[in-house]
């Protein structure tokens with residue numbers, strides 16, 4: 001069966017996609033909360049003020065979460081999923097917990113989806129935690145990408161959490177992903 | 188890029204791109220849609236086998252979505268202006284399996300072609316009885332159903348005299364992360380299709396048709412609404428059929 005084509009999220013997505021606490025997978029005051037944040041920029045390095053970033057992640061023990069509640073946050077249920085819109089400076093941020101590795105020796109990552117006005121179909125990528133050098137070195141994806149572009153997939157630790165910038169085009173362009181069953185969907 | 192391109196310029200670009208039709212998805216490098224020029228990756232996508240969370244989608248439930256969020260015509264004290272319609276269909280994965288209990292979000296302009304959004308400067312009237320936002324969970328067989336008002340076409344600043352065909356924005360989750368889709372549903376026979384670079388960025392005509400709902404007189408009800416059917420097929424799941432049954 002042929003998959004429906006994507007279309008841009010357009011300029012007015014806040015209307016349909018924004019809701020309270022959408023970027024708070026945990027309350028920011030939670031002592032274990034970490035801030036995952038970054039800037040989305042275009043091919044000239046200018047901020048993209050109308051992008052939507054979604055993250056989907058394992059819990060701190062590396063388990064896939066199967067609980068509802070992402071649209072109506074109760075402050076206690078960790079659902080593993082969140083959404084953020086960029087601000088006028090192209091910045092987004094999430095309050096969340098750090099994901100754990102799916103199994104020992106694997107690097108932990110956030111699965112990331114990007115939508116924007118001007119972007120005709122969604123993009124996928126991963127934002128890896130930076131700490132486990134051996135696990136990162138052994139990761140099949142990180143081993144497969146051009147070494148010069150590898151760091152675009154790895155978050156950086158700063159005082160207030162983790163930084164993950166997204167460059168849609170040009171210098172430092174983020175590595176975006178395809179999956180086996182999407183292959184025929186791209187010309 | 189000349190911001191004052193004419194519709195004739197855009198038509199030429201659309202025709203030129205159609206000479207080399209791509210696959211079933213939009214060409215993300217599609218300059219006739221001016222805002223796309225600096226906002227798409229130029230490096231090839233990196234193929235990877237999905238693992239852990241990528242094999243699953245987030246779960247949504249009735250605590251997330253109230254039943255009445257599927258009716259965009261009852262969100263205010265009065266009745267919105269325009270043509271009342273029902274839009275319904277099924278969400279299926281690429282292997283024909285229904286996608287059950289998943290979230291669909293929609294947003295749209297009102298019947299005059301105006302969004303309730305501060306960035307929409309089109310001088311058409313707002314409708315105090317219409318917000319243009321809905322949510323629904325798919326049923327066990329993948330069925331969804333919205334009641335709403337048929338949106339109007341609206342102008343935009345891509346080029347001089349640019350107008351979008353009437354559409355409803357749809358956000359859809361599948362059974363795994365890789366099936367995530369945001370797209371737009373169009374109405375049959377819209378005269379603006381051929382002029383619209385967003386619609387035409389899908390250069391394969393058969394694939395474009397997948398975004399056009401069908402008028403269905405069986406969904407039309409006496410003295411109340413007309414009806415449209417739109418089935419949504421996602422890409423194939425990377426999980427095994429057994430995994431999928433366990434979560435159905």
Ligand SMILES: [Fe+2]
Pocket residue numbers: 010012296351354356
């Ligand atoms: Fe729109």
